[in-house]
Amino acid sequence: MTDIFGIDLGTTFSAIAYIDDYGQPLVINNPDGLPTTPSAVYFEPESGHVITGQEAKNTAKVAADRVVTLIKAYMGETHSREFDGQQYTPESISALILRALAKHAEDATGKKVERVVITVPAYFGIREREATRQAGVIADLEVVGIVTEPVAAALAYGVKFRQERKTVLIYDLGGGTFDTTILRISPEALEVVAIDGNRTLGGAHWDDRLAGHLNDRFIAETGMDDDPMNDDFFSQGLYEDVEKVKISLSKKERTTLALKHGNHRAQLEITRAEFEELTSGLIQQTKDIVDRTLAAAREKDADLVIDEVLLVGGSSQMPAVTSMLRKHYGWEPQVSDPNLSVAKGAAIYAALSGAEQAGLDPSAKSAPKYALPGQSGEAAPRRITNVLPKGLGIQFLDTAGPEPEHFIGFLARKNAELPLRESLTAYTFSENQTEVAVRVFEQGGEVESRLPSDNHEITPDGGAVITGLPPLPRDSEIHITVVIDAQGLASIEAVEPVSGKRLTMTMSVSVLQAEDVEAARDMVRELVLE
The missing domain is CATH 3.30.420.40 (ATPase, nucleotide binding domain)
Known part of the structure; x- marks a missing residue:
């Protein structure tokens, strides 16, 4: 093997x-x-x-x-x-x-x-x-x-370690993504309590802020009329320099960068404080996600306390990360x-x-x-348990308003422990209905939204359909069960109890x-x- x-x-x-x-x-x-x-x-x-x-x-x-x-x-x-x-x-x-x-x-x-x-x-x-x-x-x-x-x-x-019991928050800031996870670690189990993240937030965004700032300063100091970033070779060199500057500012308070474009030259000094001010909004975005993760975990356990914070991802080594976590939460993060x-x-x-x-x-x-x-x-x-990374819901009709409107009703919430099984009873909308379409959606954004357009359908186009039903009166019961296994694979079963017609499908x-x-x-x- x-x-x-x-x-x-x-x-x-x-x-x-x-x-x-x-x-x-x-x-x-x-x-x-x-x-x-x-x-x-x-x-x-x-x-x-x-x-x-x-x-x-x-x-x-x-x-x-x-x-x-x-x-x-x-x-x-x-x-x-x-x-x-x-x-x-x-x-x-x-x-x-x-x-x-x-x-x-x-x-x-x-x-x-x-x-x-x-x-x-x-x-x-x-x-x-x-x-x-x-x-x-x-x-x-x-x-x-x-x-x-x-x-x-x-x-x-x-x-x-083998015998300790700890609740650990993992702050993972990579080059292009950010996520947070709270785990309970013990000799018996590694239990995921809550997760959150942003797939479009990462170290590359710090690079963009710094590159834009240095380019603006270069133009101001040289009096150039044209934007040198329109020159691909200058842009390539600047971004390579920015990576080095970012690393340098993680170790010392200030550094100097020499830039040249055509006959224009400038030597620019940049401080860590200046860089952190430029990117403070990005750090705040990570804090907001940490707050959401803590809130989700404390919905399960109001007394939850973070024993240790583990920094993962190259961008997590920026001093601003440790400073934020220390200032707002009193944590001393570990770099491992x-x-x-x-x-x-x-x-x-x-x-x-x-x-x-x-x-x-x-x-x-x-x-x-x-x-x-x-x-x-x-x-x-050691047992490993996971949670659902995104909520799972079914499209229903809201009949409370003047016109029926589609909405997503979430059966399984983000951060629900896996495996899970959730059931509900839905009802037919029309008189003499002979088929039922069950459309399953996965949460599209960082937070739940009732709007179908904000979510991703994970059933085939048109949904999973039970056909050949006897003409059913309005408000006839349809029993729906969603099962999500430990790996996050979802399956759905819908049953019409009068005819006994049943539809089962796995969603991959x-x-x-x-x-x-x-x-x-x-x-x-x-x-x-x-």
């Missing part, structure tokens, strides 16, 4: 890890000798060659029409890019990143990479998780598990391998998810037990159909990866 590798498929950087011969999670360096690889893909014109990683990132501004970055933000959405007459979906572009990581691992270890666990943000719903799985399939990988990034980080962190903990945790999960390792069936529909290695290599059973929803995945896999196989 081959090894199972863990992959942190990140918005800006990705990594691959496995459990080494000493039973420890090890992140595998790429050919540049670095543990993380930029999640960037460059499509060479008319050649069928694709370049991933740092070389692709180095041309992201200069060849913006040929480079794809931040593709993770579009997983599960219809967002194709066209290169040389071919359409590439977020899943197929992500597959190229996965293929590159797998090749790096094979070259470095001599082990065949065939089976993987891939991480996703905690707030990824059914559609995004399925898109991630499909990216693995397109990359010719068997995806044996999908694990959330905070749980992976907690697994990497959790091997450091923020760039690599997710990949290491995925490797731990991967090693424990193989049937030959821990008897785990990744498709099992009940909460499985995992054996987690301690520092000395001993194993102890994605933008790509099976034939699309196969076609994408064939197309990706044809590309030469460099």
